[in-house]
Amino acid sequence: MNFSFVDIDRFNYSYKRKKIAEITSLFFDLLQKNKNFQNKFVNIFCDYANEVCKPTKVNAVLKKIREDDVIEILADSQKRWGKCPPTFNSTMYRQLINEIENFFKNRAQYALQHMKDFLKLNGDAVDLTIKVNGKGKIQINSIIPDLNNGKWTGKYFTGIPISIKAIPDEGHTFKEWSGYDQTLNQNDEIALSESKTITVSFE
DSSP: OOTTOTTOOHHHHHHHTGGGOHHHHHHHHHHHHOHHHHHHHHHHHHHIIIIITOHHHHHHHHHHHHHTTOHHHHHHHHHHHSSOOTTOOHHHHHHHHHHHHHHHHHHHHHHHHHHHHHHTOSSOEEEEEEEEESSEEEEETTBOOOOBTTEEEEEEETTSOEEEEEEEOTTOOEEEEESSSSOOOSEEEEOOSSOEEEEEEEO
16 A cells, blocks of 8 residues: 555545456445445444544554664565565655654545545534543444543544444443433434534443
């Protein structure tokens, strides 16, 4: 993967090549014709953009690579087994790491827009902020995100139902959700029309 192309549209690129593999063709058929499948895909794509591939997590890995002083070893391995020019060295590897850092810093904004354009989504990507009072965690669709000072923020598309679940720590219980337009159960769904902050309380 070339990390210098932060704005590449992988949706249209992959769609043009869908006939290469039957499973790829089936995937795009489901994505475009099955609304439930599309909604789940959109939410999980957002999950990964918001949490799994967020810059702070990527940067922590890159920081460890720099601090552990293994760049020379990684560069030699890449030169030996990868498709690298004979002049490839640790300086070029450091440049690659910087490209990766920049890629994940800026990639989400492009990827979310490409997905919206390709699927012709009517909604916009807005902020969902969840605050946690008490001892517990939250699950959003497919992820249990890391909380920062008792809260978390991610982007999701308006009009697409989002699964949320309150998970109390051992010895504690779910109390309530607040800040949403209607009463929510411990495990429920919400649909955003604008950026929203909701709070879950445990006792």
